[in-house]
Amino acid sequence: MNSRFLFFWRDGLELCPQDGRRVAQGVLGAAFFTTFGVSAFTFVMSLYAGEAGLSPTWLGLAFSGYFLARLVLAPLAGYGADVVGPMVLLLTASGLGALVPVLYFFYPFHEMLGVIQICLGFCAGIVKPVSMSLLGGCAPPEGRGRLFGAYNTSLYAALVLGPLAGGAAANSHGGMGWPLLALPGLGMALTFLIFLRSRSVSPAGTARGGEMGRKVSWKDPAFIALLLAVMGRTIGASVMVTFLPRLISEQFQTAGVVAGILFALPSLVIILGMPFTSRLADRLDRTGLTFLGMGVCAAGLFGFGQSSQLWTIACLAMIMGGGAALSLPASMSLVTDMGAAKGSVMGVFIGAANLGFVLGPSMAGFAAESGGGMAEAFEFTALLGGLCLLPLFLVMTKRLHVDR
Secondary structure: OOHHHHOHHHHHHHOOOHHHHHHHHHHHHHHHHHHHHHHHHHHHHHHOOOOOOOOHHHHHHHHHHHHHHHHHHHHHHHHHHHHHOHHHHHHHHHHHHHHHHHHHHHOOOHHHHHHHHHHHHHHHHHHHHHHHHHHHOOOOHHHHHHHHHHHHHHHHHHHHHHHHHHHHHHHHHOOOOHHHHHHHHHHHHHHHHHHHHOHHHHHHHHOOHHHHOOOOOOOOHHHHHHHHHHHHHHHHHHHHHHHHHHHHHHHHOOOHHHHHHHHHHHHHHHHHHHHHHHHHHHHOOHHHHHHHHHHHHHHHHHHHOOOOOHHHHHHHHHHHHHHHHHHHHHHHHHHHHHHHOOHHHHHHHHHHHHHHHHHHHHHHHHHHHHHOOHHHHHHHHHHHHHHOOHHHHHHHHHHHHHHO
């Protein structure tokens, strides 16, 4: 294994033209710092919800509000990036995100934590689709898998380190306090500085005008099926983010850094697998890889409801990480191949993913309370995620018949 394979993200950046390389570097750095701070905050919110007397329904609604904010803003932000340019939106969102956690010092109530989380959702709802649309136009089609692999590596490295930092901050302060609130503010502030420095991001949206101008047909069954599949995957991912820390805490009496390690396992597997799967996305059928990876995620999620040992939780977390590593670069490259490098259409793609994050926590919370435990929450949403894959399977079947 040579050094270029070990540092595959460099290979992905080298595929970009010179003017797009700095843009891509800025997007990768922003993905890390934004996700680091927000993931630390949301992890501790879930971990200490029971101790603070917050019900599963309240917790589910708080997370749904966070993802609802992202859902509403993602398409609007993508469209706004095409109209006024991405720089204004990125600087505004990251700057506001750096100031939002300060609200808790003026209103130190548990309810304010939910408000802060929703406000962070608004900021992330702008940053993610706009920055991803820039990244999609930085590399040629044959190298997008590796570039999106580098993006997901940055993203999930932050998801590994964020919960660990959040757990350590909570332990040092005995729960939710100023060390925890400093993390999302610091992450957003660093993101602001990155985009302030990378002023060349602004023309990137039009740098590849011929390709970026292609429009996907909203009646295309393949595009609609991809949106449904992504929504199903994020339904399961949202349930893990919202309820896995609570499941670990209640069933195994494990909290703090140990719970953070278990919670971070899927992200760690994604990071380790991304050098392989991102190359597969550039060589093999991206639709098939998307379907396979998302199917593995749904199967792993269902297993959480059947687990009674800590080691089975760890194994299932790694299985879900492997499935996500397969599907993420393939699905992102696939939607960009359909003409989704423009901000407006990438915003719809991210909006479909956020819809899953909105629906998942609320439905899982109600399923947990009506069924009597966390197991029902994982099983129900796993089955729903599997059903969302059926249209993509039909598209693949139809294409096989056409090819024959």
